[in-house]
Amino acid sequence: MSRRTLTDKLAILSDAAKYDASCASSGGERRDSSDGKGVGSSGGSGICHAYAPDGRCISLLKILMTNFCIYDCAYCVNRVSSKVERARFSVEEVVRLTMEFYRRNYIEGLFLSSGIIRSPDDTMADMVRIAKTLREVENFRGYIHLKTIPDASPELIDEAGKYADRLSINVELPTERALSDLAPEKSATGIRRAMGAVRLKREESREVTHTGKTRARFAPAGQSTQMIVGADGADDRAILGQSANLYANYKLSRVYYSAFSPIPDASRMLPLVKPPLMREHRLYQADWLLRFYGFEVDEVAGKGMLDLDLDPKTAWAIAHREAFPVDINRAPREALLRVPGFGVKTVDRIIDARKRGAVRYEHLVAMGAVLKKAKPFITLPGWAARGLEAADLRARFAPPPEQLSLF
CATH class of the missing domain: 3.20.20.70 (Aldolase class I)
Incomplete structure (x- = not known):
């Protein structure tokens, strides 16, 4: 050689x-x-x-x-x-x-x-x-x-x-x-x-x-x-x-x-x-x-395998519709973190903004929330959640996303 x-x-x-x-x-x-x-x-x-x-x-x-x-x-x-x-x-x-x-x-x-x-x-x-x-x-x-x-x-x-x-x-x-x-x-x-x-x-x-x-x-x-x-x-x-x-x-x-x-x-x-x-x-x-x-292993993978069609936070939210909609102006930080489309920074901005007054729908856009995912799971001035049926939500979110997201 x-x-x-x-x-x-x-x-x-x-x-x-x-x-x-x-x-x-x-x-x-x-x-x-x-x-x-x-x-x-x-x-x-x-x-x-x-x-x-x-x-x-x-x-x-x-x-x-x-x-x-x-x-x-x-x-x-x-x-x-x-x-x-x-x-x-x-x-x-x-x-x-x-x-x-x-x-x-x-x-x-x-x-x-x-x-x-x-x-x-x-x-x-x-x-x-x-x-x-x-x-x-x-x-x-x-x-x-x-x-x-x-x-x-x-x-x-x-x-x-x-x-x-x-x-x-x-x-x-x-x-x-x-x-x-x-x-x-x-x-x-x-x-x-x-x-x-x-x-x-x-x-x-x-x-x-x-x-x-x-x-x-x-x-x-x-x-x-x-x-x-x-x-x-x-x-x-x-x-x-x-x-x-x-x-x-x-x-x-x-x-x-x-x-x-x-x-x-x-x-x-x-x-x-x-x-x-x-x-x-x-x-x-x-x-x-x-x-x-703040999630536990059994919450995100309780069935053994993760859902390949849905990100794990959205999959959890659809399976636990009783936890939604979340009132943006009243919910504790732990509940806000479980809203699909909300990252840690977005939640921190919401908590900070609530000290100065009510958070409205239009404010979430500026805070970086992914509202395409969040809308069915939240309520606040300017928006009321609707369409929380599991089949409808799965049909809405299951198609391959345009880009991969950690949220």
């Missing part, structure tokens, strides 16, 4: 990284560059792509350090038994790529994952060296997200958190049984232990020492994880239940959902077809309801 160029490696390893959805830069802090030596900035960065106030697209360099792997996870295209084309970056090559891409204004940060080479500790040590070199040698102040290796030593995870803005550890699958069947080398207990250690380190870093000094920063943008959807038989209720547990116990910043995609030479344990992408989208919408709208 001929020696691969850096461009060849980049093509292979950036493509291999596309299967990892758990990359986001929201929550990163701008590192101090007052000394004039810092390079880069985490401000305005997003999940691979974001937009600055001037409309400029900002991106993360999202790559694997290598797609060689000693593990044989059935769902992974880079498993040891796979016949995919392989490549591996050196520490120096990743540093060089990151800095060159930044200086060309292509990126504002790095998302780095990797297959397991030699051992978890060897792999994690190289990833830490990359982050440390960027920070301490290149004075890079941009965003860094490292995908940590659960079986790596606690000392390496501790060091990773000193240089990375965010750490992520993938739970991979919704149930321990599925992980045991499809990824026998991985341990659900080990993954949770690593998540717990990151949570504790983050909490410690926010404490003040007995001398009044703040402690060294540790992964200030938090930790995230990813679950593959549709590779096993878990329903949406099980998936969201796992997410709720992770948010509660490990204070995760985000759980990402990635629809399973069939891979070459796949195990017979895996499905032959991928789940509809709409299922992945509905899970994100339901996740949003759990985190910001």
Whole structure:
């Protein structure tokens, strides 16, 4: 085999990284560059792509350090038994790529994952060296997200958190049984232990020492994880239940959902077809309801599977017509949050506006409410709800929306 160029490696390893959805830069802090030596900035960065106030697209360099792997996870295209084309970056090559891409204004940060080479500790040590070199040698102040290796030593995870803005550890699958069947080398207990250690380190870093000094920063943008959807038989209720547990116990910043995609030479344990992408989208919408709208798992996925034709908030509202219409000028915040077409910001604006007088229909337009969805579920001066029959509402909202919405 001929020696691969850096461009060849980049093509292979950036493509291999596309299967990892758990990359986001929201929550990163701008590192101090007052000394004039810092390079880069985490401000305005997003999940691979974001937009600055001037409309400029900002991106993360999202790559694997290598797609060689000693593990044989059935769902992974880079498993040891796979016949995919392989490549591996050196520490120096990743540093060089990151800095060159930044200086060309292509990126504002790095998302780095990797297959397991030699051992978890060897792999994690190289990833830490990359982050440390960027920070301490290149004075890079941009965003860094490292995908940590659960079986790596606690000392390496501790060091990773000193240089990375965010750490992520993938739970991979919704149930321990599925992980045991499809990824026998991985341990659900080990993954949770690593998540717990990151949570504790983050909490410690926010404490003040007995001398009044703040402690060294540790992964200030938090930790995230990813679950593959549709590779096993878990329903949406099980998936969201796992997410709720992770948010509660490990204070995760985000759980990402990635629809399973069939891979070459796949195990017979895996499905032959991928789940509809709409299922992945509905899970994100339901996740949003759990985190910001006060819903419980059984409320949005009590039947096991989410409705693919309706967003979960609208589906809940149609199934609970007794809770509507909501009086915009009297209802508590909790009730307003359950109105389809109302986001958190819209509800906060309504609450604030009610202090100054009655909120009218025309005011909701200026507040950003999606009235096409909200109208059947609200009452206020200038509008009285009608047509709350379930069949009529479903016919109105079930057709594919013009654009996907978190609300």
